[in-house]
Amino acid sequence: MHSLVFFCAQKVISDYASTRKALDYIPREIYPVLFKAAFLDIRTLVLRDVVQRWPFGVLNFSTILKKCKHCDRDVIREKPNKQCLQAVIMGVKDYLLNELRQSRSASNRKHRLLRVVDLTGLQDDGDRQDADTIGQWSRTVALAKACIDISRTSRRDEYSSSKRRKGRSGTALDANCENQLCVELHANLFITSNSYTTVKDALQIGKSSPLCLKCRDLRAEELSAKKTVSILELLDPVVLRKIELRYNNLGLAGLNTLFPYFPLFGNLSSLRLPYSNIDVRHMTPEMEESFQSMVSMLGQLPNVKELNLASSRLSGRIRELLNVLQKSLESLELAYCYLLPADATYLANSHHAPYLKKLDLSGNNLSDVLLGPFCQILQHSSTSLVYLDIMECRVMDRQLTTFLPALGLCSQLQYFSCFCNPISSQGLKALLHTAVQLPVLKVVVHPIPVDCYEEGLPWPPSTYDLIDYSIDQEKLSRVDAELNEIRLKAVRTDILTTVELYNDFSLDILQLY
Template sequence: VHAFLVSMIPSNFSCLRVLDMTGLPDSAPGRTPTGMSVWSGTVALAKACLELSKHQREFQRRGSKRHKGRSGTAAAAAPQPPGVDVHADLFVNGTSYGILRDALRSGAAGPLRLKCREFQAEELSAAGIAALLESLDPAFLRRVDLRFNNLGLTGLSVILPHLSRFPQLRSLKLQYSNVDVRRPTPESAIGIRCLAGQLGMLPSLRELNLGSSRLSGNLRQILCDLRAPLESLELSFCSLLPADLAFLSQSSHAASLKRLDLSGHDFSQGLLEPLRLLLEETSASLLHLDLMECRMADAQLAALLPTLRRCRRLRFLGLYGNSLSTAALKDLLRQTVELPDLRLVVYPFPADRAPPETSGWNSEESSDLEDVSVKVDAEFAGMLADSGRSDVVWTSNPYGHKDLDFFSL
C-alpha cells in the first residue's frame, strides 16, 4: 500500500482521480489479501498521504526556484493538479491515532485526500474519537464502529453529536461501551434521554449494535426517537427483560428487521414466549438470527421450531453454546431444510455426545472429542445430502465462517 502510493508522483495525478481501497479485509477477518492487518494497512495509508504531501511541497519549492524571473520574483504559480480521492476503510487505535489525525488534517491541501467509508476506533478517548470524526469528509461515511472504548453514557454524549454531520451514516456499532442502566438513577435517566435524542439525529441509521450494554427495561426509551425502522439490531448480552422484547414485537422495527442478535440471554424461562412472539413479527423479513449461549435446551428449541419454520427468508441461524441433544439438532435439520434461502447453521456440540467434565485438560480426551465432532459433522452432512440440500453448511465452529455483513443483506 505504502510503496504503491509513494511511487505516484504529481505528474500522475492528472490521470487518476479516484483510488478505491475499500473492502480489502475480505479474505479473512481483519486481514487484507496480502496478510497485512487492517490496522497496519491504515498506518501505511496515512504514512503515504503524509509523505506525498511532503513530496508535493518539495516539488513546488523546486519548481518555484526554477521559474523565478530576472527580477528575482517568482513567476505565477503553475496550476496545481487536482489530486486523488482515496476511498478507504480506516481502523485506528491508540498506537495509530497520531499519524491518522495528521494525515486527515493534511488531506485537504495534499495530493491524496482520504475519503472514509467505514471508521473503526478501539481503545481511544471520547475526545480523540471526536477529533477524528471532525476531520472526516461528511459525504462518504456509512459506518462507525466504536467497540472497546469504555465510553459510558458520558463518553457517548460527547461523540454522538459529531455523527449528525454524516448524512449517509447507516450503521453504528457501540458494543462494549460500558453502558449499564440496570439500576435507574437521575443521572442514568438523563443519559438515556440524551442517547435517544442523539440517535434520533441520524436520519439514515438502519443498523445499531449495542452489544454488552446492560439495558434492562430501557430499550423503548433508547430507540424511541429513531426516524426510521432499523433493519439490523444487535443486542447480545444486554440483560434484556420481557418488556424489552415485547416493545420490539410491537414496534415498527419488527417488520423491517433483517438481522437480529439476542445472544447471551436466558431463554430457558420467562424470555422464551416474548422471543417467540418477536420472531413471529420478524418472520417475513428476517435473514440472520443469532441465539448463541442462550441456555436453551431441547424443550425451548422445540417451542421455537414452528416459528422458525415461518422465517422463510432465513439465511443464517446461530445456536452455538446451547445445551441441545443430537436428536433435537437432527429434528431442527429436518424441519429447516425446507427454508429455501438457508445457507449456514452454527450448532452447539451435542450435549449427549460430550465427554464428562474432568478437573483438567487431557490430550487424549481432546482427541476423542475431535473424532466425535467429525462424526457428528458427517452425520449432518449426510442428512443434508439425502434431503437435496448440500448447499447448506452445518458447522460447530463459531469462528470458521464469515459473518453476513449488513451491507450485503
C-alpha cells in the same frame, strides 16, 4: 471461466517490457481487464504502470475486481495481496508526481483524468494473519503514509520550483495550479492508539494535499473520547457511512461527548458501539440525563439502518432507544444486553421487526420469560431475516422445540447460530429437520450435544462447561453421521453444519449501505 479478452490480457502482461511500451496504444476499455489480470497474477510492475496511466476519472476496486463477463473470479471478496496494493499506491503516487511536475510547465499541461481511487470494497484479514495479504489496520497506515509522503514531496518540489520562478522583485510568482490537482483516496479506516497520530496527520493535510484521504467506514478501537472526536472533526460528512467504536470503554459520559457529532454525517447508515460499558440498571440523575441526551441524538440520525449496542446493560430501555429512530433497522445486535420481557415484546411489535435482516440476541436468557416474545420476533421478521444468532442463550431442548415452528417460517434465513447452548443430539436432529426445509439456508452453527460429553457434565452446564468439558469423540462422530444423513435425505448437502464459530459468512448479502 475466462474470456478470450482476459486470456489475451494475461498474455500481454506476462512481458513487462512489452506491456510498458504498449500501454499508451491499448484502448482505454481494456485497462480494467489489464488491471484485474495483473492483480490476479501479481504483476506488480504492470499494476503500477496501469494505475499511473489510468484513463478514467475513477479507479474503483469493487467494480474492477468483482466477477465479470471476462473473469468469473470474484477477487474483491478475497483478501488483497500486499504487493499488489503497494503497487497500486505507488502507481497513484507516480501519477500525482508526474501531474505536479507537468502542471508547472504551461506548455506541457494535459487534461487530468484520475480523480478518485476507491478501495472501500477490500476485505479485512479478520483474526487470521497471512504474510501475503494486507489487513485493514496495515492498509490504513500504508494509505495514510502515502498521503503524507505525497504532501511532503509536493511542498518540497513547489519550494524548489518557486525559487526558480522568482521575479525581479525577488517575490515568488503565483503558482497555484497544483492546488487544483487532487486525487481522493476513499477507504475504510481502522484506527487504534498506535496508528492514531499517523492517520490524523494524513486527514489534516487532506485539504491541501494532492492525495486526499476520505473515510467511508470508520472503525476505532482503544481510543479515548477526545481522540475520537479529533478524528470525527476531520472526516468528510458526505462520504462517511459507518462508525464503529469498539473496546473504547466510553461509558455514557464518553458517548455523550461523541453523539453530537454523529448527526453531522447525513449519510451515516451504520452505528456500532459494542463494549461501550453502559449500565442503565443503577442510574444517578446525571447518568439519566446523559442517557436521555443520547436517545435524543439517536433521533437525529435519519438514515441509520444498522445498530450494534452489544455488551451494554440496557435492561428495560430498548423501547426508548429504538423508538426514536426515523428509519426501520435492518441489522440489530443486542448481544449480552440483559434484556427484559418488555424489551423483547417491544422489539417483536416495533416498526423494525418486519425489516430486520440481521438479529443478534446472543447472551440473553431465552430459557424463560423471553421465549414467548422471541417467537413473536421470528414470526414478525420471518420474510426478511437473513442472519440470526442466539449463541449462549441457555436454550435447551424444550425451548428449541417451542421456537422451531417460528424458525421454520424464516424463508430468507441463510445463517443460524445456536452455539454454546445445552441442546441434546435429539434436539439437534429436530433443528436440522426444520433447517433443511429453509430454501436458502447456508450455515448452521450448533453446539456439541450435551449427551456427547463425558459423564459428569454439570447440569445445567455453564458456558465454561460447554467449552472446556471433555468430549466423547465416538459419540460426537455418530451424531455427525446422523446429521449428515438428514442432509443427504433432504438433498441439502449445500448446508454447512459446524460446531466451530464460523466467521467467514459474508454479510454483503444484507446490502445495508
